[in-house]
Amino acid sequence: MCGMVGFAGFAGGVPEGTEDFSLKLKGMLEALSCRGPDASGVWTDDSAGLGHTRLAVVDPVGGRQPMVLERGSRGPLAVVFTGEIYNHAQLRAELGSFGRRFATRGDSEVVLHAIDTWGVHAPARLEGMFAYAAWEPVARRLTLARDRFGIKPLCYAQVDDGVVFASEPKAVLEHPAVSARLDPDGLRELLLSAHPMVKTPGRSVFAGLREVAPATVVSMDPRGVRASRYWSLTPAEHRDDLPTTVARVRQLLQDSVSGHMAADVPVSVLLSGGLDSSALAALARPGTVPLHTLTVDLGTRRSDGDAMGRDPDGPYAELMARHLGSTHRRVRSTAAALSDPARRARVGRLRDALTLGDFDTSLLDLFGAVREHFKVTLAGDGADELFGGYRWFTPRAAASGTFPWATVLERADLTRLLDPALAAALDLPGHRRELHRAACTEIEHLPGTSPEEAALRRVSHLNLTRFLPCLLDRADRLGMGVGLEVRVPFLDHRLVEYVFNAPWRFKTFDGREKSLLRAAVADLLPPPVLERRKSPYPLVRDPAYRTALTSQVTRLLADGGPALDLLDTAAVRRLLLEAGAESRFPREGLELVLDLDQWLRTYRPALSL
The missing domain is CATH 3.40.50.620 (HUPs)
Incomplete structure (x- = not known):
């Protein structure tokens, strides 16, 4: 398990602001230092750079990255990989039968040879959780791939002369060619991914930044960008009793x-x-x-x-x-x-x-x-x-016209807390229905x-x-x-x-x-x-939590903050009145107000709403 970063230029150059490769990579890696406290490394050529920070779980001595395979006239193949491949021993044996030789015991080198052997079909051969980036300088081709369920994250931003990628958005935003921008689609994704928890495959909160969707390979070269799915949930006849x-x-x-x-x-x-x-x-x-x-x-x-x-x-x-x-x-x-x-x-x-x-x-x-x-x-x-462990696994919930859990887990009435003009422009209920469709x-x-x-x-x-x-x-x-x-x-x-x-x-x-x-x-x-009945993850019931949230929201209203430009302050005050009633604790609304303000303070995005 690790973190990875990188950038590549497809026309012979590099993304603007990438002149000092190692310095830029180290700056991006620093944003992901917690993902890999055991080791870090960088690799560069004249038009790309890859960086990796490592949590050593398998083959602590031999699994350092980036890994590079020299391939003669085809040029090198450089790879950074995060995750775990649970069938790496079987793949190692299969690749060995093709004449492949290995210098390490871990799964990273297996992924390297799998990519060289099977190309864009390699992810379908991997069992586990993973994300990787592979750079081929001669072909000027960058390949990004992610596991079937998106257990391991990977995102990228296309810039004028190339692409910048990383395990997490914060590392991409460390590159000078990429800035934090928030548009209406991004704000919708930000809000709906928490309330009521709907993740749109491939979308990111930040404008111009995309995620590699689960079970997807994205190939980029001078001819353009191509994305293909290698796995999906498909129906099959069940024959067993x-x-x-x-x-x-x-x-x-x-x-x-x-x-x-x-x-x-x-x-x-x-x-x-x-x-x-x-x-x-x-x-x-x-x-x-x-x-x-x-x-x-x-x-x-x-x-x-x-x-x-x-x-x-x-x-x-x-x-x-x-x-x-x-x-x-x-x-x-x-x-x-x-x-x-x-x-x-x-x-x-x-x-x-x-x-x-x-x-x-x-x-x-x-x-x-x-x-x-x-x-x-x-x-x-x-x-x-x-x-089927949730209580919204019912035909009635399926016929609701929205995501089945939305009526149960609607963590806050977002529309009533947002500035009325902004709420109308975003049309979160309509947007959610379209995502469901x-x-x-x-x-x-x-x-x-x-x-x-x-x-x-x-x-x-x-x-x-x-x-x-x-x-x-x-x-x-x-x-x-x-x-x-x-x-x-x-x-x-x-x-x-x-x-x-x-x-x-x-x-x-x-x-x-x-x-x-x-x-x-x-x-x-x-x-x-x-025989225990289903019991979701616990929430704190101490009244002190209610008191702390209401106090923090009250202070925000008094001192001001960036979220107040997006919220209906009268609605926030009504929320505080609800929180003062012993019979109600609108914790989700209070948390939303505080979280939105903190998020805006942290990323200071350019707003185009």
Whole structure:
């Protein structure tokens, strides 16, 4: 796991302002130093530069980057790569049969030879989470690629005489040819990616900067830019009966967890005591090496008024840890720490986006505690989206005309907080409907699929391609913010393909959510954990958090700030009145006001709204 940066010129020169290659690369790398605290390196030729900062997880001695393959008359191939390739041993053997020779034990050199052997088809041969950039000086060709689900980030900006790219926008913005600009589309993306969490593939918040979409290869040379998808969620007939399906899910998940546990450093598991994380912990338990598990504690108490049905994680996590005999640690976060403006600003800077309040700051606390002892951890991201764990997995939600989770997770009424003229111009509800319509056009169905099955397949597809990317981006940015690699075994593409195409009646065969997963690991979990109802990630319930947020928003109104130019100050004052009522706590609205102001202060974008 690492960070990468670079730039390339396609006409024989380099992007303006790139005269001192090494200095520019080092400046860009500095913005990503937290992603790779163990080593860094740069490589340049007369028209390009690549930089890499490394978190050493596999082959600590031999995996330094950038890596360069000398190819005779074809010229060198220079590559920077981030992520983990779980089938690198198999690929190494296959490439070796073609006469390839390797000087290292890790996956980076395997990726280098895979690119040289298979070109733009290389990503389809890689199993894991990854992003890479490959530069071929003779052809003046830059190739950018990203894993199937977009677990690892990669973005780029085209400039007059080339391209600038990096793992994160903040590093691209360090290059003198690129500046922070915010236009209406960018502001819509900024707001909707947090409220209600919709990620548009390929789009970025900043004007002129794009993300490489998941499962996509982008090739750039003097002839132009070409993007192609190498994988997608496609329908396939499911021929297995229910018992066979349960057994197959178990085998696929066991294979995935085993692969994700491979590392030259110890691996931990995030354990909430829910079905997903407990399944991973049970399958990860090795025979001789102690298992280490961690959970976050916000002092959450069950409330009948909690629409999300949150339940304290601590007791279940400790029960599961005792069951497994793992070395377990509970990480505590306080209201004072979670509401600290400096920590909120840090989270926003790490994410290059609006935060999700204590949902984010507490996760950063957990990741920081994990990183004190581990460089790698397993997380259960993707299980709910894949197995149908959310309560919006219903035909009714599918027919709502918008993203199914929007009516449940509408974290704030954005329209009422924005300046009325700006709200009208942005038309966030209409924009969201258009994004939903476009997303639905990607979904395919087999002939003869029933209307109910088609509706629930649509919900699953939207969750995997528009909702889950928000959570994956959050996990990557906050994990790498403390130098922690977060691995997600539920997103092995073979497991995803199989479960996605299983009929919905299998996924709820026992009348509950995630029936397939529960049945697949039933023999591994104690009954209270196996039967526990779905409980989302905890939120702080300490009244001190409410007091801190209202105080900070009150101060912002008094002192002024850039967000107030975009907001309806009368609406913000009404929000404060709501926060003063014991029966209401509009936390999402208060967090939005503070986050938007902090984001604008941090990036100081040129506005063209």
